[in-house]
Amino acid sequence: MKCSKIWLSAFVLAAGFILSSCSESDLSVGSSGVESDSIEDAIGKMSLREKVGQMFIVRPEALDTSIHWSHYSELVDYKLQKVNATMSAVNEDYPIGGMILFAHNIKDESQLVSFVKKIKTLNGSPLLAVDEEGGRVARIANSENFDLPKYESMEAIAKSGDPNDVYEAAFTIGSYVKEYGFDIDFAPVADVNTNPENIVIGPRAFSDKPEVAAKMVVKYLEGLDSAKIVGTLKHFPGHGDVKADTHTGYVATDKTWDEMKKCEMVPFKAGIKAGAQIIMTAHIAAPKVTGNNLPSTLSPVILQDKLRGELGFKGVIVADAMDMGAIVNDYGNEDAAIKAIQAGIDIVLCPLHFVNAFDAVVKAVEDGKIEESRIDESVRRILKLKENIKK
Structure with a gap:
């Protein structure tokens, strides 16, 4: 497999798709075609542990309990780049719904292909995810061992004013991501970059204008969809106006919901209308919306009242990584996982200690702190997503 060939094929195909790409009304990313009876039948046959496992997407290191760490930056030196015996043994009792790979988990083409193939055999039939936005967040393309196109940023691409440029980039990214066996790209960034002092989003966003960002977000989703990759709108309810x-650590926006509807919500609403299947939360607090300092990932107001209720999103809600400072500095590993699910999160991404978080969620169900029907709601969405990906 030669990446230069992958890129060339993607580029040629993209040129054709640009002229006939989907409109918002016929975009297929949100279509299901899944018989609800088959999903209900599958849920009925699953044990509680199997169902809980579907609600976790983890780092490879989460299954290697011989690795002891307190901050994700420590994992780089381990360079875990294959499924080892410890991981396989732990996975027998701890099924997973998905796995995410980071730059330090990826060495070169042959290693990545081998790693992905083995991951796909793990207990839980895991989906494989990656942060491959284009620009500074590109776990594969930014490696010197891959001959893939590199982009300055999504902001730079969007400056042309032509949404088809974004479509072409997303299709190219989606094509090589798909070729390597991934199912989900945690992109596009749907934030509106309105704060010049923002150090985490910046040019990862398409624009500081919500209407422009909305058009580009839809085109990015279309590009990934044409490459048979599921995209993800992030970071809800908007990370662009904070610094x-x-x-x-703790981050908050001082905007009201009415203010957010005029800016932050514009790209998210457009993406939802276009059929987005996954939305990733931000760990930012929005006290003028919720009345408290809970991170949005742990807020029923943000997730249930606003995202599901007002915006009508019916897909999968995935947390941003739960080992980030905004969570671990103020909440225990187990408590955070429980609170996230209670708030409405479907997939707990990268808990600090997966095994402990998994056990805590199972016990919370057994003790009645979380209704099993609540678990079933999320598993139903996740299985629907998996069926869509198989098509």
Whole structure:
């Protein structure tokens, strides 16, 4: 497999798709075609542990309990790049719904292909995800061992004013991501970059104008969809107007919901209308919306009242990484996982200690803190997503 060939094929195909790409009304990313009876039958046959496992997407290191760490930056030195015996043994009792790979998990083409193939055999039939936005967040393309196109940023691409440029980039990215065996790209960034002091979003966003960002977000989703990759709108309810970084600690927006509807919600609403299947939360607090300082990932107001209720989103809600400072600095690993699910999260991404979080969620169900029907709601959405991906 030669990446230069992958890119060339993607580029040629993209040129054709640009002229006939889907409109918002016929975009297929949200279509199901799944018989609800088959999903209900599958849920009925699953044990509680199997169902809970579907609600976790984890780092490879989460299954290697011989690795002891307190901050994700420590994992780089381990360079875990294959499924080892410890991971396989732990996975027998701890099924997973998905796995996400980071730059340090990826060495070169042959290693990645081998790793992905083995991951796909793990207990739980895991989906495989990656952060491959284009620009500074590109776990594969930014490796010197891959001959793939590199982009300055999504902001730079969007400056042309032609949404088809974004479509072409997304299709190219989606094509090589698909070729390597991934199912989900945690992109596009749907934030509106309105704060010049923002250190975490910046040019990862398409624009500081909500209407422009909305058009580009839809085109990015279309590009991924044409490459048979599921995209993800992030970071709800909008990370573009803050200046602090949720990777390191507490972050809040002082906007009201009415203010957010005029700006932050515009790209998300457009993406939802276009059929987005996944939305990722931000760990930012929105006290003028919720009346408290809970991160949005743990807020029923943000997830249930606003995202599901007012915006009508019916797909999968995935948390931003739960090992980030905005969560671990103020909430225990187990408590955070429980609170996220109670708030409405479908997939708990990268808990600090997966095994402990998994056990805590199972016990919460057994103790009645979480209704099993609540677990079933999320599993139903996740199985629907998996069926869509198989098509």
